[in-house]
Amino acid sequence: MADLRGAPTLLLFGCASSAWTRQRLDDMTRLLRRHGDNLQGAALLAPRFDAERDPRNLNQLQAEHALTYPLALDADWVAWQQFGIESWPTLLLLDAHGQERQRVVGAGPVAELAELVQALLAETPEAPPKTKPAGNGKHNPLPDLPLSYPTAVVVAGSKLYLADTGHHRILECDLNGRILRQFGSGAYDFLDGGASVAAFRRPQGLALQRETLFVADTGNHALRRIDLRSGDVGTLCGNGDAPSQVGAATIDQPSGLQVSSSHLYVAMTGDNRICAYDLSNDVLETVAGSGYFAINDGNGMFAAFAQPTGLALRQDVLYVCDAAGSAIRAVYLRDQRVQTLVGQGPYDFGNIDGPRSIARLQWPRALALDPHDPLLWIADAGNDRICTLRLGGGVVSNHSMPQRLHNPGGVACGDDALWIADTGAHALLRLDGRDGTLRHVPVGE
Numbered sequence: 001m002a003d004l005r006g007a008p009t010l011l012l013f014g015c016a017s018s019a020w021t022r023q024r025l026d027d028m029t030r031l032l033r034r035h036g037d038n039l040q041g042a043a044l045l046a047p048r049f050d051a052e053r054d055p056r057n058l059n060q061l062q063a064e065h066a067l068t069y070p071l072a073l074d075a076d077w078v079a080w081q082q083f084g085i086e087s088w089p090t091l092l093l094l095d096a097h098g099q100e101r102q103r104v105v106g107a108g109p110v111a112e113l114a115e116l117v118q119a120l121l122a123e124t125p126e127a128p129p130k131t132k133p134a135g136n137g138k139h140n141p142l143p144d145l146p147l148s149y150p151t152a153v154v155v156a157g158s159k160l161y162l163a164d165t166g167h168h169r170i171l172e173c174d175l176n177g178r179i180l181r182q183f184g185s186g187a188y189d190f191l192d193g194g195a196s197v198a199a200f201r202r203p204q205g206l207a208l209q210r211e212t213l214f215v216a217d218t219g220n221h222a223l224r225r226i227d228l229r230s231g232d233v234g235t236l237c238g239n240g241d242a243p244s245q246v247g248a249a250t251i252d253q254p255s256g257l258q259v260s261s262s263h264l265y266v267a268m269t270g271d272n273r274i275c276a277y278d279l280s281n282d283v284l285e286t287v288a289g290s291g292y293f294a295i296n297d298g299n300g301m302f303a304a305f306a307q308p309t310g311l312a313l314r315q316d317v318l319y320v321c322d323a324a325g326s327a328i329r330a331v332y333l334r335d336q337r338v339q340t341l342v343g344q345g346p347y348d349f350g351n352i353d354g355p356r357s358i359a360r361l362q363w364p365r366a367l368a369l370d371p372h373d374p375l376l377w378i379a380d381a382g383n384d385r386i387c388t389l390r391l392g393g394g395v396v397s398n399h400s401m402p403q404r405l406h407n408p409g410g411v412a413c414g415d416d417a418l419w420i421a422d423t424g425a426h427a428l429l430r431l432d433g434r435d436g437t438l439r440h441v442p443v444g445e
Contacts, residue, residue: 004040005098008120012043013080014089016057017324017363019253019270019307020107021045023243024089025065026201026219027110031117032069038121041069044079046088048324049349049363051382051407056424060407063148063166064202065219066188093117096124107270110242146444150421150428152206152257152366154213155414161213162421162428162443163203163410170203170215170226175415177428177443183213183226183233190220190240191233198233200224201240204309204409207257207264214264216254223254223266223277223284236264236277237284246284249275256311256366258318265318267308274308274320274331287318288331288338295325295345296338303338305329306346310366310410312376319367319376326350326361328378328389342389342396351383356394361387368411368418372433377418379408386411386420386431401431402438 004011010028014021028041045061047053058071074080083092086105093102093116102116148166155161159180162171169184181195189199201219208214214236215224222238238244243252253270264277265287273289286301294304306325311318319341320329327343342356350360362382369376374391377399384406386399410421418431419441428441 001098004042004094005096007038007040007096008117008124009094009098010039010041010117011092011094012041012089013074013083013085013092014043014045015048016045016052016061017048017307018088019324021089022061022065023107023253023270024091025061025067027107027113027242028069028091029065029067030110031114034114035117035121038124039117043069043071044074045071046074046077046080049382051363051384057407060149060166060424066168093120095120145426146442147426147428149409149423149426150443151204151409151423152216153410153412153419153421153428154206154208155412155419156208160412160414160419161206161208163206163215165202165204165409165423166426168200168202170200170206170213171443172228173443175441177441177445179444181231183231188219190217190222192224192235193233195226195231195233204255205257205267205311207259209259214257214259216257216266218253218255218269221251221253221270223251223264236282243270249273249284249286251275251284255309256321258311258313260313265311265313267311267320269307269309269323272305272307274305274311274318287333288336293324293346295322295327295329295340295343297340298338300336310364310379312367312369314369319369321364321367321378323363323365323381326363326382328361328364328367328376341394349382351380351385353387353396353398356389356396359389359396361396365409365423366411366421368413371413377411377413379411379420381407381409381423384408386418405429
């Protein structure tokens with residue numbers, strides 16, 4: 001804390017798995033870029049899940065959000081107690097002497113935060129610039145790898161599409177991992193245009209419909225569209241800056257996608273709702289979810305979700321991976337009825353197989369429907385495993401792997417195989433459905 005004195009500071013208390021914390025990280029980045037050396041920042045992250053005690057989560061946040069300020073893991077909640085923090089995210093505005101001047105709880109509009117920062121800077125006497133530490137300015141820099149925290153995977157025919165989230169781009173590959181095309185320059189930005197010009201911010205969802213690839217551009221709060229014939233990237237909705245109202249719905253950190261002949265279904269992680277974008281009328285509507293952070297069943301707006309991320313669609317049933325709720329849900333689209341298949345509540349998690357009434361998951365991030373059996377494949381990220389949920393009977397089973405996974409964030413079925421985005425290992429894996437062998441797919445190597 002002594003090193004932060006000398007200039008006003010934004011000090012964030014949050015949680016790595018919290019969508020609202022992630023929004024505040026982006027807000028801080030924007031304000032720090034705007035005010036340069038006159039403002040500094042740092043973040044202290046406490047673990048909600050057991051898996052978040054791994055400090056490698058900080059590296060992932062740093063890459064996905066292109067952060068230049070320091071992060072620290074408050075594994076035992078010591079700093080939280082010292083500062084009297086009660087919920088995440090909580091942002092403290094400290095003056096140049098390290099004294100707290102303002103406390104902002106929750107993830108409100110960045111414009112309101114910007115006004116508070118401006119007022120603090122206006123009353124701060126001008127001081128000589130602080131000496132910057134030697135080096136490249138990056139904290140815990142990652143090695144230059146072909147992939148960086150990949151998430152969503154789509155397999156279609158002889159091609160696969162991959163969200164290379166930490167590199168802020170979308171890849172088109174053959175099934176052996178050879179990169180055929182790259183969409184997005186890799187800049188942490190929001191730009192439409194040709195494949196090499198366009199820019200994304202931590203894209204985390206993909207859905208393919210004929211020659212159109214839809215992208216959940218999570219950090220830009222936008223739904224994007226790639227024309228696979230021309231390679232051009234366009235925006236369906238979203239402003240690239242902050243959560244915004246689009247018709248009767250709010251677009252706030254979209255992640256999981258599924259597409260039907262008429263609608264693009266979206267898991268709105270930041271808004272705790274399931275939405276549908278009408279492809280004919282260009283209208284975004286809410287399908288289910290009140291917006292409250294909870295696990296409640298019911299119809300439409302009477303149901304509640306806890307940071308939904310992954311989606312899978314079969315006929316008129318939309319399966320939902322409710323990440324912060326450690327739950328798997330089903331939305332019956334005909335009447336918008338929501339049913340919990342696995343999970344007991346946002347703060348009840350674990351690693352337990354068996355009937356769905358006793359089974360426990362930990363921060364599941366993605367799912368895929370098996371084309372041959374009534375099974376849901378689940379990327380149970382917090383437990384570093386892949387498991388299955390048998391539909392109908394409702395039994396959860398761990399799928400034994402010949403190697404340990406690291407925070408898997410994406411799964412897809414195709415070519416008689418299960419494709420796994422092993423997010424924390426920066427890798428794509430292929431689990432053969434015929435002989436059960438697991439192999440590394442050398443994307444870009």
